[in-house]
Amino acid sequence: MNYFQYRDNDLFCEDVALKDIAAQVGTPFYVYSHATLSRHLEAFSSAFADVPHLICYSIKANSNLAVLKTFVSHNAGFDIVSGGELFRAQQVGCDPAKIVYSGVGKTEAEIADALQAGILMFNVESRQELDTINAVAGRLGKKAGIAIRVNPDVDPQTHPYISTGMKKAKFGINISQALDDYRLAASLPNLEVIGVDCHIGSQLTKLSPFVDAIAKIRELVQTLQNEGFGIKYLDLGGGLGITYEEEEPPSPADYAEVIIEGTKGLGVTLVFEPGRVMVGNAGMLVSKVLYVKEGEAKNFVIVDAAMNDLTRPALYGSYQGIQAVDRSTSDTIVADVVGPICESGDFLAQDREITAFSQGDLLAVASAGAYGFTMSSNYNSRRRVPEIMVKGDQVMVIRKRETYDDLIKGESIPEGL
Ligand SMILES: *Cc1c(COP(=O)(O)O)cnc(C)c1O
Numbered sequence: 001m002n003y004f005q006y007r008d009n010d011l012f013c014e015d016v017a018l019k020d021i022a023a024q025v026g027t028p029f030y031v032y033s034h035a036t037l038s039r040h041l042e043a044f045s046s047a048f049a050d051v052p053h054l055i056c057y058s059i060k061a062n063s064n065l066a067v068l069k070t071f072v073s074h075n076a077g078f079d080i081v082s083g084g085e086l087f088r089a090q091q092v093g094c095d096p097a098k099i100v101y102s103g104v105g106k107t108e109a110e111i112a113d114a115l116q117a118g119i120l121m122f123n124v125e126s127r128q129e130l131d132t133i134n135a136v137a138g139r140l141g142k143k144a145g146i147a148i149r150v151n152p153d154v155d156p157q158t159h160p161y162i163s164t165g166m167k168k169a170k171f172g173i174n175i176s177q178a179l180d181d182y183r184l185a186a187s188l189p190n191l192e193v194i195g196v197d198c199h200i201g202s203q204l205t206k207l208s209p210f211v212d213a214i215a216k217i218r219e220l221v222q223t224l225q226n227e228g229f230g231i232k233y234l235d236l237g238g239g240l241g242i243t244y245e246e247e248e249p250p251s252p253a254d255y256a257e258v259i260i261e262g263t264k265g266l267g268v269t270l271v272f273e274p275g276r277v278m279v280g281n282a283g284m285l286v287s288k289v290l291y292v293k294e295g296e297a298k299n300f301v302i303v304d305a306a307m308n309d310l311t312r313p314a315l316y317g318s319y320q321g322i323q324a325v326d327r328s329t330s331d332t333i334v335a336d337v338v339g340p341i342c343e344s345g346d347f348l349a350q351d352r353e354i355t356a357f358s359q360g361d362l363l364a365v366a367s368a369g370a371y372g373f374t375m376s377s378n379y380n381s382r383r384r385v386p387e388i389m390v391k392g393d394q395v396m397v398i399r400k401r402e403t404y405d406d407l408i409k410g411e412s413i414p415e416g417l
Contacts, residue, residue: 001043002036002281004366009328011364015393018286018325022362025386025397027288028305030373032062032398034070034391036282041074044274047256052269054120056100058238059085061275061370062283066389066398068092071278077120079238079273083110086117096120100235100271102149102199104129104170111136111144121145123197123235125172130185137190146185147195147235150178152216156201156209156239159316163201172198178220182229193229195271196221199237202276205249207258210236214262221266234263235271242280244367245319252277276370283369285310285385286325287348289361290340299335301357306339307346308379310365310372314345321366322348324355331356337363341380373399381407 003014010017013033056079057071069092077098078089099119111133124130124146137144151172156163164171173181185193200213224231241249287305307314333356337349376384383402
């Protein structure tokens with residue numbers, strides 16, 4: 001459920017026509033619906049209302065400060081994967097006791113910053129990382145709360161690039177080795193073992209991989225509890241999918257049902273790290289048609305947004321819906337929607353039946369709120385686009401369009417060149 005809807009022929013975000021935002025800020029731009037963000041968080045949270053839980057929104061999906069602040073206002077915490085994300089969490093006043101830190105390559109400096117900030121726990125992904133966190137905590141005179149990220153070896157049935165919980169993945173510690181590593185962790189004086197963590201992948205559209213993972217993790221939690229480990233948190237990661245095309249992912253309520261069932265009686269606080277499901281369908285990328293080119297083999301709609309702005313189609317071949325901002329034309333064509341970048345991989349849609357767009361028309365790329373702006377780059381020296389938040393009839397620029405000066409910030413030409 002989101003708040004992007006047509007009123008007559010005009011596509012609106014909440015109470016604002018996208019064409020009016022385009023007139024105000026130019027194109028391309030990202031636009032996020034505040035009501036949708038709030039609704040997604042509340043739907044997720046209320047699904048788990050009956051059990052102790054903590055929602056740690058995964059910052060990497062969309063890390064704009066205004067988006068983060070929206071979630072903090074709804075009592076969310078954060079899942080961070082870098083020092084930069086910790087910095088963002090601090091900028092919006094997130095309670096550090098609601099921050100978990102994931103990722104296979106935390107540096108000593110990042111670990112130290114997180115300890116100083118007083119985060120809830122580190123989701124640890126290797127033995128060497130256990131030793132490093134222990135050493136850094138010792139130097140700072142702190143105790144580090146930790147969970148071990150366990151790899152339950154289940155197939156999430158998603159794209160291989162976003163599948164993270166199988167044996168050959170770089171993530172986590174194999175479940176067969178986990179007990180040994182927990183014993184090692186318990187022997188390190190500056191660590192406090194408080195949790196078990198797993199995250200098996202992203203854009204999951206079936207419940208069965210979650211069910212399989214929980215069954216395996218449940219056994220481990222019980223074994224650890226029997227050995228006297230004080231496991232207080234069970235972090236089940238993120239991964240719940242969304243509808244891009246015709247997927248029918250489980251609702252948060254369906255997801256909650258199997259999770260609550262699978263974790264019954266463990267006496268732990270459940271931690272979740274949802275990313276995509278919170279923000280994906282709360283955002284669109286709006287772009288203008290520069291040229292329509294009718295080729296012999298193919299038609300091309302050339303737009304002013306490109307793979308540097310939204311890289312998912314180029315990176316994963318993923319589907320993003322293409323909608324007319326003004327749908328008064330009912331004629332359609334089959335075309336590729338492509339950007340100005342000098343790469344054949346620069347497309348937003350391929351062989352797609354879309355509105356027969358004309359030069360100057362606006363189109364909206366749907367489901368662009370997650371892994372959209374955060375994965376964008378300056379490739380081809382393109383300025384990163386503005387991010388807009390709509391709340392009711394308010395239009396708020398939450399990140400300005402970059403300037404040409406922004407593009408060369410930090411660069412210098414050494415004397416004598
Ligand atoms: C990316 C990531 C998430 C969020 O995944 P979504 O599929 O966007 O919900 C959660 N936890 C970890 C460890 C991640 O790397």
